[in-house]
Amino acid sequence: MSPSTFPISTPVSSVLTTPLSERAYSDYVDSVLEDGTAFLQISQDLFVVNGWDLKAQRSKDTWYHIRSLIGSELVVVCTCPSSNPDGVLCVHEYLLRENGAEFITHDISDTEEVILFTRQVDFDNDDNFLNHFSCPSPNKRGLSGRVIVTYDGCDDGRGRWRCEKDSTHICGHIGICRTRFQQLVNSADYVGQDGALVAPEFDAKSSGSDLSVSYHRRPPPVWAALPTDPIFPPNPFADDNSLPGEILLAEDSSCCCTKERYFYRPTDRNAIKRRTATIYRLFKPHTTMLELQSCLCKRRFIGPECGYLGIFNYNNKVLFTHEILDEYTSAFTTSETPFSAWALVVSRRYGQRGAAFCSVDIFRAAWFSYVRLLHLEADMVCPKCGPCPENTIWDGVTLAFNRKHLLPSLEPPTVSQETSLIRQSTVYVPSQQILSDSATRRLIRKVITGPALILGDGLDKNVVPTAEMDAEEEEDGGNQQSTSSSSSRQHILERLESIPLAVARISGTNPPLSRFFDLHFGNSAVVTRKVPPDAYKRFFFQISADESVLQTVNMSALEVLEKFVKSPTRLNASALVGIPVLHDILMLELGDLHQLPAEKGDILEVCLWLAQRGRTVFAWLKKDGAVPKTITSPEKSWTEVASDFSLLILQTGCCYGMPKIRERPVYPRLKHDTRPDPGGKRGAKCSKYYSQYGEKRLTGGIMCVWCTHSICYGFHCIPKGEGRNDVFSALITRWERPPKRVIYDFACALGPYCMTREPEFFAETQFLIDDFHAVGHSKCAPAAFLKTYCAVDPRLRHINSSAGECGNSGISRIRKSVSYMAQDRAIVYTKVFLSIWNRQRIRSL
Template sequence: MPVPGTQKIDTSIFGSLGYEEYTEAILQEGGSFYQIGRDLFVVNGWDDRTKQSKTSWYHLQRTVIGVDIVIVCRCPLATPDNPCVHERFLSEYGDEMFPADEEFTAAADVVLFSRQETAEGYYLNYFSCPSSNSRSLNSRTVVTYDGDDGGAGNWSCKKDSDTQSMSRYASKTGLNRPLCEGQTQDAKAVSYLPISPPTWAALPTDPVLYERRLPLHDPPSIIPLTETSSCCCSQPRVLFSPAASTRQQTCMIYGLYGYLKTSIEVQTCSHCSHRLIGPDGRELGLFNHNNQRLFTHDLLDEYTSAYTSSETPFVAWVTVVSRRYEVHSGGAQQFVSNKIFRAAWFSYVRLQFLEGDMTCPRCGPSPDNTIWDGVTLAFNRKHLLPTLEPPTTSQPSSVERQNTRYLPAQQLIDNRRLRKLILKVITGPPLEEEEDEEDEEDTELTAASGGARSRKEGARIRARKEMLERLEAIPLAVAGLSHIDEALGSLFDTHFGEVSVVRRIVAPNVYRRFFAQICAEESVLQMATALALDSLEQFVRLPSIAHGSALVDIPAIHEIVTYERSQRCDATISDGFVCVCRWILNRGRMIFNTLVKSPEPPRIMPGIAEKSWIETGCCYSLPKIRERPKYPKLKHDVRNEVGGKRGAKCSKFYSQYGEHRLTGGIMVVWCTHSISYGFHCIPRGEGRNDVFSALITRWEKPPKRVIYDFACALGPYCMTREPQFFSGTQFLIDDFHSVGHTKCSAAAFLKTYCNVDPRLSHINSSAGECGNSGIARVRKSVSYMSQSRAIVYTKVFLSIWNRLRIRSLE
């Protein structure tokens, strides 16, 4: 009787067990094959009928007995006479993927080999556990624990019902990370040279990598080996050797309407011995997947065109192509499965040159106006890997801001009661018109009767009570403002005082908007940035119409300067208003200087290589130049904003993240021409930290305007942490979302600045929403993908989106 795993294995029986499909699943699809000890492995079960992996787990052992390598698996498919797919795979690929390493300790204790997050703070853990009195392969079992890290969840084991002892033992191990995470990456293809983007998405700045060819219709009789031919088994690659022997084998070239059979020249790899060196094929318009299946560039680009134009999952597209093959071949040909095509497409687009397309040719590398928006483009949290590193992640080398603390009372008027009094006076219909309204109501009451008369009378009583309260608030508001600044109290008394009410003088709307900004609940730096305060200082020193008209970054003051210019013949500014501006200047400078405690964060030392965006999920046109600082005295930097909560006054929750167990989506930045400058994946709900961290780590100088649907809270968040860096940045809410921000002042709205500065009319504040409508096409497909594939899929979509926008601009 042959020993499983030795030279005596009869490989003729493996066709019925789906060995080729299993190998494809492990090498191309990132299947589960974990090494947990020097000679011990854990594998998923295999269904030989459906040719798919199962959720069950089994142990596999590889030992050396004499000169033979003995491999034994405990899955139901493995028998002494008929080895299973796991045994053959380890026999053929073990030396390459799992080489013997003496530093790899033997798995004698409990090993946590898989850990997947099922809900926030809850994980599905798989342990490989030995018996207390045996070290044999039969004695090991897989124990499942579903719950939090406290150990109070559900334990299950087929061999042992005493889960309490297992719980205590698992807690002592401290193993809390999955093994072999790198195996989830897509396997490398034989083709490896850079590939040009599709013709319909090419840019003039793209390099000429090779001479483009028309789609292949008649294949060559043989695809020969060239000097660039290689094997994908190692890095650097083993290249073709003219001195070694070669041979020919049959291959399939899959095109748009059918496949073509031809011969391909190959050479045995001297490094791995079981793989073949093959031609790259790009000069023929071919992508060599594995020397057996080759795909034309136009076929692979066809799917890129389809999914970037409309919602097109892989399964649906493969079904369409399969039917096309059947029609054009009379039913004689079949297309590859969606799993094989997915693996080939992802390997293909990773080689495609989609660089230099995340910069708008009109806005430049650092646009003054940026639109930020979080998009619910998310994958399942069970695929979340520790390699994901958004800009919000602090590093050991990050600088610590020990002096940074929250600064209360940043409003222009720090007296909350006084702010309410001012709002009571200036809010509602003009007080001067109340008497006329009462006369009209008396006329209506004369003609009314019954219930209608009663309702009218009740409304009249409430209106009169409100009017009296507003009138009583006037002297208190004037006195409070005069206590703060005499000129401020005088200005308010002139337009909203009792004398104006008696004389029935209606205050101009510019003063009503001005005092609404004065008593806003926001920081004074929302009304006037530190850079705008410099312009205000020039106006205070030399109060002229010219200097006043330059205050477009402080619309409330600019409007009054414009109004007074239209009312005065001598074109001068009143001394009282200049004194009010001086008070605003002093208050703003005091708040800003109190916030500034440290210089800008230091830059990263040159020469440090940045991690791949495929691993980190962080892909921006600008390189990383700083680490995100740490703020230990700020509670939101010690404790994350749970559940995607983004603030106290204007909270926003993404319930679909928790309901569908998805990650937090992506944060995307756009210019005004709807061209994306990059994105990063959000592990959990979107928050202010995402925009702040992306800006502080990537931007040399922040944009002049950051347009965001939650800018009312983003501004204080950024100014509290890095006021020096964001001193000249305006945080504004776009027109679409400003309708829902009823508690925010006009200084937080982009349209307020557009009203006084026509140069801002070109800003398309809906650029983010336009881009989001396109991203919605891939939301369903991404939700089923692993982390690395979701990142690549998103990057390719945004690159194609940008390229088409850039082509239209040019």
């Protein structure tokens, strides 16, 4: 269990029966709660802790074991030098003895084996890690037989090994730990996303409550401010002249012991104390005196808020200027800057001035407390695209944390509720293709795939096989070339033989379509050496596609098509940009004419049949009524929560610029509704595969939605494996009306997924694959690609289909840092990054 859950409620005065002072114990408890000191349970009755410097009031790099013996009373024994056999307890024993029953977890395995209890990355060298092991002795059992072994190096085991009891390289403890380490490296269960060993189960550093003495909302940094931000009181710059020697209590002073704060009691002056505190600035620290008041919680103190001074009061001992906290925000949103690397830089800067910076754990905890107070709201909307952009780009991002940190509160949009609408009539509808017969579709594709089929006196020998050509190639002895040419000729011969079969089968479905196909690809066209323009080839490739007719003709395009059928003019044909393959051939058929002549009746009949086919399939799908109703009292979005923006996103992992207005419906007759695609495969009809989002022990990353200006409209955490359900659920639960275009790297399957479930809602939406991912979809028809529509509609040329990839490249800066975080901090870190990312782009717009 993480230290953040230690409810240290026992009054300190009732605990202290030894020379250990009340303040010394209080400082240690605060450090444990605020991640400055590790206190980790690694088995049923065994703990590992950092050493504690009573004079400096800070954690040491040393490690010790504590054994707890639970009988009629809790007895604890610590191996640190401060523990005394005469009964004088060290701070570790105090904490475990007086509060152990409240935070000891019993669902942890009990083992006497080697335990890798912490693993930290070396940010000077990405391949190196600092690993700590708790190792038993081969010939000694119990607490005295346990030693700490440290390994510093990469995962090949050839780094530096150290044992706390034996400095020789032939130490038996090191040998045992080296063997265990190799077993972990070779185990698939312990291999992370980048192939490196993941952090161990016991390295669950607390994410803390992230409460601080300062609690007033703060404006974003000046360089990230927007004109739409509310007006805050002036944020002073804390320099040498403005830093006070003493900071007094005021009406807004409070304690950070609980969310329901205890405030300053002006009438209780007897509880006032004065203590020194350190204000950490950008270049050197400043020592000040704080006026404090004992809190009713009996453990902490009420202290000044300090925001009006440009200072963030973390815990009445450690304070930071807003400048230094904003400096880290600027650093990690600009380039890859983990906390440890940044704190090391500041420590060196301090060292040049003969001062020391706080520990990275304290700074990390303070920064997370600070950013929760920043007004990073109303920034997930593009000023040009508006709150409901017509074009949205969706993409899953491998921004994942370890699955062991998943909390039950995580609730992506894919989760249905008890109040969700149940669609009993929704079923899978087969044969949604334009041509329902699969054999006919295969024949058409076989005829039109490959070089043009032409016959004539000047026929090239690579096109039509003859007996004389076979004899010539045998005399030449070109075995390899002969085999290739023979195969090519055989393929061409099979294509020629398929023409009459294809014409006959099409005629059984729609005679005008059969005549139109025969005109451009039939035997007469082959004999007369008539090579049809590519537009006809694209048209019949779409007609024979294995995808729904509604991918080719959505409801908005269908209305335009029906208008053209009633009045087949050039003007109406030019409006068919929603059906690019039809638009192109109609422009060719019309030529310079203003209206389609009577002799072109077959193509007009094909248009009518295509419109009827679209209406028929849509009617099949539309069995369960209209769009789900919106929630009568929609939940507040996190942007409406003035006191703590993380109230919702920390619990649910959802952060969108619009509130949740619907519950995801339930489809009991769709057996694969919420099940991820098996094996990561994206369907047999599409050659595109899922990227491996998250290895076995990582979450599935996040799903982001962007506008064409690379501004993020929101994201949600994916517990396991990205899928079509993530996009569908986000749209149905947050969007009042869907975008006109949903651009996604798996749009060829997302469209049928959405139309099967909510055809009325998505009736006018185009599902398109962006240019970057289109090369991986070799089996998909033209209607699935954004570039097909851009070629006929000049209004779409401004769509930046790579906006998601641009955003992903930015998010990659925080991938490593997030992978080591617990859920709540990973979400906050991601939200802050995306808010700053958006604000910089909004300012440039």
